[in-house]
Amino acid sequence: MSEVERTDLVPGFRISRIIKGGWHLAGGHGPVDAQQAVAEMDDYVKAGITTFDCADIYTGVEDLIGTYRRACMAQGRADILSTLKVHTKCVPDLDRLATITKGEVQETIDRSLRRLGVERLDLVQFHWWDLSVPRYVEVAGWLGDFQRAGKIDQLGTTNFNTACMRELVAGGYRPAAFQLQYSLLDRRARREMIGFCADHGIKLLCYGTVAGGFLSDRWLGRPMPAESFENRSLTKYRLIIEDTGGWDAFQALLRLLREIADKHDTDIASVAMKAMLQDPAVSAIIVGVRHGGHLDRHARLFDVVLDASDMARIEAMVARMPMLDGDVFDLERDRDGQHGRIMKYNLNQS
Template sequence: MAGMIPRCELRSDYDISRIIKGGWQLSEGHSQALSDDPVADMFAFVEQGIDTFDCADIYTGVEALIGRFIAANRQRAEPLAVRVHTKYVPDYGELGQLTKAKVEQIIDRSLSRLGVEQLDMVQFHWWNYAAPGCEQAAQWLAELQQAGKIALLSLTNFNSEQTRALLEAGLTLATTQVQYSLLDPRPEKSLIGLCREHGMQLLCYGSLAGGFLSDRWLGEPDPTAPGGPGLDNRSLIKYRLMIEEAGGWDALQDLLGGLKAVADRHQSSIASVAARWVLDQPQVAAVILGARNAAHVDRCEQIFRLKLDEEDRAVIAALRGQLGVPAGDVFDLERDKNGPHGRIMKYDLNSD
């Protein structure tokens, strides 16, 4: 193992780094990648033990970018072992009208973009449970898995009820990718228990709330207040909405202040405490961090140098007890197209 990044075994022949390099922030139109050479950055992460990448068919340009890295890696005298997790996210407008040929076309496109013969993991998303065809699409993905195009089949942003429905339909699912943080404990309501029951693991995004759970925002005024500078990308807007669900900007500041005290005890950082807390929760295999460039590698290693003790956990539990809990199950708020969380989503990004 390079660096200090531990690993988690998802099955006997498949393990991943417990920090996954996220890809959403590298997508075109999201924000500046802040890197002159993203392929070189990928090598830097892998060489330090962060050898698992997360992307999606709808993250514009990211599968192809990782494909460039994979091609460059093959040219090395000793190629590095890498895992790439992508997603299958059918367009909202196509729900209820999908065919197996259309599903296979998107999977084949991901294979081509990445330049591989088999996708390490495909995480299935479904926008609207009222639209027919969710179970059928999942079964088609399972058939493509049997055909050798997919190694592991997983979910992303499914709530507990719909996850159970797919499991009861006979799907074998390795993981589910969900938002989980000190601000968003919705997986604890029932999903973690369901995953334990069925041997599934959680891959968690949003554990730093887009960077709001960091020293950067301690003591800062609300950027969305009247006269404030506002927020410059959808990621920050998304997590600012989650802060509101937890109690608002003042509640965030109280949380950050408490986390700062914990971090100072360990000569660490708020972000490391927040990520470490998620990693310590049941069924959590890894956290997905949106590190844009190689400058973040050392910060990732800091997470595993930190060991939270009973005093730390008691402080964090008290801080959590002061926060509001978002309504509903995992991604239920975001699934409402007419609500504030749903209105910022982009729903039809998978068309050629």
């Protein structure tokens, strides 16, 4: 089996190119068994998937990772933690954006430190719900202060558009990484963001690569689902499918991915993930994990090597599908629109 590839976000900050996503352990994606979730973290690390994504607002997830870290220490396995990188986020509540203070942001950073059981956070990805509240450069500056104080190793951003990334960088913020939705179904980053990040040495960490599980054999040949989903991710990505040509176009993409999967003796989700990893703009993908059932495929992802003709066929198919409107996260940022209406905006202080 090929080893899980690794890459540096900045020199010496080494991550696995497939990152275990934590949103799927935060509730709203079906039942989660905490003990099992912690045991599966160890399975992922042992398989070489040594980077975890979480957030201050993913309820209970920083605590679960902290439990895993403490268990390793108690078992005398501190060495395994030397490979672990935990990427968290700083997501001030929508209702607090106009008035939030430096002390309050520091408290959420200190809370992440306590929950994770670390003295310094590896990476903090900054998110801002409403760009019309023009305080994100100021708040980003505070995160820079906390970095200089030793509470944070690397800074990142998530879900900003290119204009705001430009403002943040001009204001002195130095993100090592940008976390965004970039996938076979969502190519908005190609308009401006990829070029901007390349120019500034900002590495892309991409979610959405299996569209909540839609980009998998499970949905091949099935009629468009009408039910409401237990997994919030599926609710979100069904809207993306509707906006990129609908269910028929999506099924045509699944059939093509199945043909390519047959050629490489793998499955549709692995082809969808690997196609993104073979995009030179992409440093790593973040894949949601709420149970260990997909670990074998995730660990074997680097056995799958798509050739130029596979990549060209995929590219030709997605180029025929309508591209989502706007820049990165513009649709989701519209709280009156269908993508924005399904989000939860005030999870931090609750």
